[in-house]
Amino acid sequence: MPPKKAIVLVSGGLDSATVLAKAQHEGFECYALSFDYGQRHRAELQAAKRVASLLQAKEHRIIHLGIGALGGSALTDSTLPVPHYSGSHDIPLTYVPARNTIFLAIALGWAEILQAQDIFIGISAIDYSGYPDCRPEFIHAFEKLATIATKAGVEGKHCHIHAPLSHLSKAETIRLGTQLGVDYSQTLSCYSATDAGLACGHCDSCTFRRQGFEAAGIPDPTSYVNS
Amino acid sequence: MPPKKAIVLVSGGLDSATVLAKAQHEGFECYALSFDYGQRHRAELQAAKRVASLLQAKEHRIIHLGIGALGGSALTDSTLPVPHYSGSHDIPLTYVPARNTIFLAIALGWAEILQAQDIFIGISAIDYSGYPDCRPEFIHAFEKLATIATKAGVEGKHCHIHAPLSHLSKAETIRLGTQLGVDYSQTLSCYSATDAGLACGHCDSCTFRRQGFEAAGIPDPTSYVNS
Numbered sequence: 001m002p003p004k005k006a007i008v009l010v011s012g013g014l015d016s017a018t019v020l021a022k023a024q025h026e027g028f029e030c031y032a033l034s035f036d037y038g039q040r041h042r043a044e045l046q047a048a049k050r051v052a053s054l055l056q057a058k059e060h061r062i063i064h065l066g067i068g069a070l071g072g073s074a075l076t077d078s079t080l081p082v083p084h085y086s087g088s089h090d091i092p093l094t095y096v097p098a099r100n101t102i103f104l105a106i107a108l109g110w111a112e113i114l115q116a117q118d119i120f121i122g123i124s125a126i127d128y129s130g131y132p133d134c135r136p137e138f139i140h141a142f143e144k145l146a147t148i149a150t151k152a153g154v155e156g157k158h159c160h161i162h163a164p165l166s167h168l169s170k171a172e173t174i175r176l177g178t179q180l181g182v183d184y185s186q187t188l189s190c191y192s193a194t195d196a197g198l199a200c201g202h203c204d205s206c207t208f209r210r211q212g213f214e215a216a217g218i219p220d221p222t223s224y225v226n227s
Numbered sequence: 228m229p230p231k232k233a234i235v236l237v238s239g240g241l242d243s244a245t246v247l248a249k250a251q252h253e254g255f256e257c258y259a260l261s262f263d264y265g266q267r268h269r270a271e272l273q274a275a276k277r278v279a280s281l282l283q284a285k286e287h288r289i290i291h292l293g294i295g296a297l298g299g300s301a302l303t304d305s306t307l308p309v310p311h312y313s314g315s316h317d318i319p320l321t322y323v324p325a326r327n328t329i330f331l332a333i334a335l336g337w338a339e340i341l342q343a344q345d346i347f348i349g350i351s352a353i354d355y356s357g358y359p360d361c362r363p364e365f366i367h368a369f370e371k372l373a374t375i376a377t378k379a380g381v382e383g384k385h386c387h388i389h390a391p392l393s394h395l396s397k398a399e400t401i402r403l404g405t406q407l408g409v410d411y412s413q414t415l416s417c418y419s420a421t422d423a424g425l426a427c428g429h430c431d432s433c434t435f436r437r438q439g440f441e442a443a444g445i446p447d448p449t450s451y452v453n454s
Contacts, residue, residue, distance in 0.1 A: 036293075066263075066291035070337050098336035101376045105332040109325035110297050132381045141372040148368045149328045154359045 003029040005116035006162075007107045008057065010034050012047030013189040014209055015122035015165055018177035020055045022164050023120045025180055031114060032057035033107055037096075038068020043197040047188035054186060063106060067096075100133035104142050108159060112150050117159050124165040124173065139163050170212025178218055185221035198225045230256040232343035233389075234334045235284065237261050239274030240416040241436055242349035242392055245404035247282045249391050250347045252407055258341060259284035260334055264323075265295020270424040274415035281413060290333060294323075327360035331369050335386060339377050344386050351392040351400065366390050397439025405445055412448035425452045 006028035010016045023030050032052040036045055045062060052060035100123065107119045123134040132138065143161045147153035165173050177184065189209045190199035199206050201224040213220035233255035237243045250257050259279040263272055272289060279287035327350065334346045350361040359365065370388045374380035392400050404411065416436045417426035426433050428451040440447035 061296065063296065064291060064293035067333060067336060069288065069290065070333075070340055096336070097339035097378070098332055098376060101332040101335060101372065102329065105325055105328040106294060106297075108328060109294060109323070112324035113297055132378055133376045135375070138372075138375050141368075141375045145328065145365075145368040145372050148362070148365050149325060149360045151324070151359055 003027055004118060005029045005031060005058075005111075005114050006118040006120055007031050007033055007111045007114070007116055008120040009103055009107055009122065010048050010052055010057070010060070011122070012044035012049075012051055012187060013122070013205070014170075014177070014184055014187045014212075015124060015173060015189075016048075017051045017055065017122075017182050017184070017187045018173050018180070019120045019122040019162075019164060020051060020057065021177055021180035021182045023118075023162070024055055024057075028118060028120075030055075030057045030120075031110065031116065032060040033103075033110060034060070034062045035065050035103060035106075036062050037065040037099075041188070041191055041193045043193045043195055044188050046197060047186065050186045054183060061110070065102070065106075067102065070097075098133070100131075100138065101142070104146075104161065108146050108150065111159060112152050115152070117152065117157055118162060119159065120162045120164070122165050123163050124168060124170075126167065126169050136163070136166050139166070169215070170208050171215035174212050174216040174218055178216075183221075185223075189222075194225060198223050200225055230254055231345060232256045232258060232285075232338075232341050233345040233347055234258050234260055234338045234341070234343055235347040236330055236334055236349065237275045237279055237284070237287070238349070239271035239276075239278055239414060240349070240432070241397075241404070241411055241414045241439075242351060242400060242416075243275075244278045244282065244349075244409050244411070244414045245400050245407070246347045246349040246389075246391060247278060247284065248404055248407035248409045250345075250389070251282055251284075255345060255347075257282075257284045257347075258337065258343065259287040260330075260337060261287070261289045262292050262330060262333075263289050264292040264326075268415070268418055268420045270420045270422055271415050273424060274413065277413045281410060288337070292329070292333075294329065297324075325360070327358075327365065328369070331373075331388065335373050335377065338386060339379050342379070344379065344384055345389060346386065347389045347391070349392050350390050351395060351397075353394065353396050363390070363393050366393070396442070397435050398442035401439050401443040401445055405443075410448075412450075416449075421452060425450050427452055 008020045008030045010032040034048040146159040189205045191203040191205050192200045235247045235257045237259040261275040373386040416432045418430040419427045
């Protein structure tokens with residue numbers, strides 16, 4: 001039997017690299033999917049290419065999405081500053097409205113074209129920024145929608161959304177990826193990285209990442225601007 | 228009180244023009260949203276601009292989506308022919324996988340940015356081509372997802388997806404739009420229209436439209452290639 005195909009959302013960051021390694025480890029033939037959506041941290045697309053290549057995805061597509069023009073987030077609107085980590089529980093300025101819904105919807109379209117019934121996404125409900133579309137109930141609701149929305153679903157071929165990091169802390173994710181051979185020096189998590197791929201060290205994403213390496217007892221291979 | 232805002236998906240076709248007129252008639256301040264997704268029938272974007280302008284949408288955005296590169300549909304893949312109407316109940320080649328899921332996801336993002344809680348879409352479960360994402364159960368599933376996926380939903384501001392044509396035949400839609408003052412000569416429904424906006428007269432979409440005008444007893448203002 002040929003291997004089962006899976007679409008894997010790959011941002012170029014630590015989480016999605018771990019998820020790609022996990023999907024490969026589970027025997028899926030992986031189709032990596034990234035988005036150029038006007039994000040300021042464009043260097044992450046270069047990281048996504050490196051990650052897809054190093055972890056031997058079968059294919060890697062970068063899809064252009066003009067959603068940045070709608071504004072509303074510090075990640076796509078250059079007039080808004082990327083905030084430093086504050087520890088607040090409010091939903092921060094870096095939230096891109098409906099981003100995971102949009103990304104999963106396009107993954108669902110590609111899955112249907114490839115006749116894949118599995119989609120992997122690296123969201124976590126722990127050590128995250130309080131985004132509503134990172135919660136397990138969001139994944140469950142999307143899975144239900146996927147079954148109703150597609151030709152495959154109508155024909156009884158249900159789509160499974162895998163969120164294997166959902167209940168892992170950042171440290172647990174890093175330990176998992178390290179076991180699976182992920183080279184985290186090639187990933188980029190920073191919300192305001194330089195074009196050369198150096199991380200700021202101060203945004204939410206950098207903060208969670210650095211704390212994760214510390215908690216995991218694994219040296220942090222990230223290249224920071226001031227280091 | 229300021230008018231309530233609504234996002235209205237506007238393709239440039241007959242259905243979405245009717246929906247925009249209906250949303251305006253109901254007193255919403257309408258934000259028209261169209262997509263340039265690599266569709267062959269690019270002339271529909273010109274029609275979308277005319278429709279948004281004639282029906283006085285507050286704003287009109289055309290968002291570029293690179294999903295055509297994923298292939299899988301005769302509407303975006305120029306190597307596949309657009310089929311003539313066959314009357315078959317199978318899902319046809321013109322089906323774009325997960326298209327309405329993707330369009331609604333982006334509408335949801337814009338709605339959150341504008342603090343709108345209403346999205347209008349011109350899908351119908353009657354006189355359509357058997358697409359799974361045109362059924363009322365799809366709309367219900369998306370509405371549930373929207374509540375869970377967004378900051379607004381988490382804060383108790385539920386998003387309503389309006390599909391006012393859901394149970395209307397094409398003839399009923401045309402009668403409704405005519406009452407609301409829609410100028411259908413400015414709309415374009417054809418899947419393989421010429422760049423100048425002439426309709427082929429033979430695809431599913433042309434066939435449903437022509438039959439709709441006949442059944443409504445209203446002269447068909449469409450400009451066909453051979454007429």
